[in-house]
Amino acid sequence: MTTVRIPAGWPATEERARAVQDELRERVVLDEPGPPPGTGRVTGVDVAYDDERDLVVAAAVVLDAATLDVVAEATAVGQVSFPYVPGLLAFREIPAVLAALDALPCAPGLVVCDGYGLAHPRRFGLASHLGVLTGLPTIGVAKNPFTFSYEEPGPRRGSASALVSGEDEVGRALRTRDGVKPVFVSVGHRVSLDNACAHTLALTPKYRLPESTRRADSLCRRALQEATP
DNA sequence: GCGACAG
DNA sequence: ATCTTGTCGC
Numbered sequence: 111m112t113t114v115r116i117p118a119g120w121p122a123t124e125e126r127a128r129a130v131q132d133e134l135r136e137r138v139v140l141d142e143p144g145p146p147p148g149t150g151r152v153t154g155v156d157v158a159y160d161d162e163r164d165l166v167v168a169a170a171v172v173l174d175a176a177t178l179d180v181v182a183e184a185t186a187v188g189q190v191s192f193p194y195v196p197g198l199l200a201f202r203e204i205p206a207v208l209a210a211l212d213a214l215p216c217a218p219g220l221v222v223c224d225g226y227g228l229a230h231p232r233r234f235g236l237a238s239h240l241g242v243l244t245g246l247p248t249i250g251v252a253k254n255p256f257t258f259s260y261e262e263p264g265p266r267r268g269s270a271s272a273l274v275s276g277e278d279e280v281g282r283a284l285r286t287r288d289g290v291k292p293v294f295v296s297v298g299h300r301v302s303l304d305n306a307c308a309h310t311l312a313l314t315p316k317y318r319l320p321e322s323t324r325r326a327d328s329l330c331r332r333a334l335q336e337a338t339p
Numbered sequence: 340g341c342g343a344c345a346g
Numbered sequence: 347a348t349c350t351t352g353t354c355g356c
Contacts, residue, residue, distance in 0.1 A: 157346075159347055194347075196344040202347095203346070225345045235345070256345050294345085 114188020144301030151219030154322025168206030169330035184213035227298035241299020248298030
């Protein structure tokens with residue numbers, strides 16, 4: 111397990127963090143379709159915390175997109191770099207996620223984040239931010255609708271409806287399993303919304319959440335246990 | 340002003 | 347995120 115380094119100039123206040131989002135937002139690429147589902151590699155990233163010691167552990171798990179077999183994995187531990195503030199999640203999670211991605215022995219391909227991308231108060235969520243910093247194609251798959259509204263999609267797997275912020279469609283509520291609560295998909299960087307949903311469906315042959323995030327979630331929890339006496 | 344609010 | 351056992355159902 112490698113160690114997290116907090117990037118130079120990492121914001122220390124909410125005001126500065128919002129300014130960074132407003133600045134980096136300009137660099138998001140939204141006009142690329144992204145890699146075709148079922149090809150190449152897909153990497154799930156997730157983070158776990160120990161609030162007692164202000165510890166954070168991130169995991170990155172690389173899957174073969176066709177078989178969903180694990181190809182590689184890496185973890186990173188470090189000190190928490192920012193409190194949890196709705197809308198500023200990226201500043202809490204990204205340093206650890208970057209360290210885990212750096213520790214991988216191979217290229218990650220498409221990165222699937224636990225959270226949002228475009229669906230964000232300033233249109234620059236975790237997935238967008240990670241995409242801009244790494245240049246990698248990214249998407250966000252969240253478990254909750256955050257502050258957004260949506261119409262309940264149809265009951266079957268594959269049904270989807272718009273995730274709405276005012277006038278804009280910022281993502282999609284996507285049913286990944288029959289009769290189960292939808293997930294909330296949004297674009298991060300260099301991937302279209304249709305393609306992001308197709309990837310999400312390809313990653314959910316058995317469970318509600320993408321196999322990538324399930325793997326990353328269990329790995330970072332295990333690693334946190336081992337890092338905590 | 341008050342409440343809600345990804346993880 | 348995290349605290350947490352058993353339990354209902356395929």
